[in-house]
Amino acid sequence: MNWNKLTEAGQIQEIKALSAEKPVLIFKHSTRCSISSMSLDRLTRKWTDIDNEKLTPYFLDLIARRDLSDLVAREFGVPHESPQVLLIKNGEAIYDNSHFGISYADLMGKI
Template sequence: MANVNELKTIEQLNEALDHTAQKPLLVFKHSTRCPISAGAYQQFQSYLNEQPSEDVDYSLIYVVENRDVSLAAADTLHVKHESPQVILIKDGAPVWDTSHSRITASALREALS
């Protein structure tokens, strides 16, 4: 399983975004209060438990517990805030994102291959 770093501060978010100049980053924005997010999180975990791309870093933002980080990600990346949501970032810019029931293990495999 790939390592997933939780982003709890805006500083951690900014460091992770800076690192995308070296390696792409997939951010999963998760709400612990939403059943749709729970299903998307299971799909994310399923992808990570199979054969996740080693060419990508993985991060998690809990949108309720770390709302400031979640909103900063949306603002910095100019991506409408949604939850659940995944955003693939390269060179500090989003190159792919999707949300809700479109977050599936197969969609992640396709986007990250």
């Protein structure tokens, strides 16, 4: 999986612009949470190279950048959770889920 790291507030506008051409996935990960690690593993095990052509994945370490995680929540109108995935299309969150609700099949079914 070719993660783009979400580390700066200005990237949110870039993500909105990118999502007009191809959906963007944001994975908010807590490095202190075993459920977050399991959810990330379940997602990445099923990921294929072809999936990189279908959507652009971003990874947000919310322990290091909680401020940015809060900004993502405000910008896309989705309450903060951890772990959490958001699927952005045309500048808006069209899908979000958290914890064991994070599903490769569900994500791919939304694009």
